[in-house]
Amino acid sequence: MPLETLALYPTLSNPIEWGPVHASFVFASGTDEARVSNVSIVPCSGDKYIIFQVENGMWELPGGTLEPGEHYLDGLRREVMEELGGELVSYTIFGQFNCESNAAVPYKAHIPHPRFVRLMGYGQVELVGKPLNPPDGEQVVAVEVVSLEEALQRFHSVGRSDLAELYQLADAIRKEKGDTNDGNCL
Numbered sequence: 001m002p003l004e005t006l007a008l009y010p011t012l013s014n015p016i017e018w019g020p021v022h023a024s025f026v027f028a029s030g031t032d033e034a035r036v037s038n039v040s041i042v043p044c045s046g047d048k049y050i051i052f053q054v055e056n057g058m059w060e061l062p063g064g065t066l067e068p069g070e071h072y073l074d075g076l077r078r079e080v081m082e083e084l085g086g087e088l089v090s091y092t093i094f095g096q097f098n099c100e101s102n103a104a105v106p107y108k109a110h111i112p113h114p115r116f117v118r119l120m121g122y123g124q125v126e127l128v129g130k131p132l133n134p135p136d137g138e139q140v141v142a143v144e145v146v147s148l149e150e151a152l153q154r155f156h157s158v159g160r161s162d163l164a165e166l167y168q169l170a171d172a173i174r175k176e177k178g179d180t181n182d183g184n185c186l
Helices: 003-008 072-084 148-157 161-177
Strands: 016-018 021-027 036-045 048-054 063-065 086-088 092-101 115-127 140-146
Touching: 036 072, 036 161, 048 072, 048 148, 063 072, 072 086, 072 115, 072 140, 092 161, 115 161, 140 148, 148 161
Parallel strands: 036 115
Antiparallel strands: 016 021, 021 092, 036 048, 036 063, 048 140, 086 115, 092 115
């Protein structure tokens, strides 16, 4: 997508602060895997979207930090099972957050520091069970398959315009590519 398209997404087109991390979103279809510390997905079920809620009431985007030596697709498969109770069917990278942390030490010793990448993509997910809810992760209380409009409303209701814009952007890219039902193969 052309860079001017990002201007349609005011939150994503500006730097974002996540605690000690300063992040900027850019379009990308691949990345230097050595810099990847996190991976996230806008999960689809056919032409609908999957969202999940954690016990504090927040609606969230599936994904997380890679484990030592873990490839980003393996990390994404793990996160999708932990947070959604789902199996990853496809994943298409559409962007990344270029991140820089001002923390003295990395969040986890094995991840790149102070500069790292959070991969963003969309893909098909098949819900096969309940979220695993590992003790060291978010405790998921709801997983729902909803329309794009409902997903956006839920994210806006908890002040997460960044997540709403990621879902909107993924939807626009999926429609442009004709990926509205199957996604791309891994």
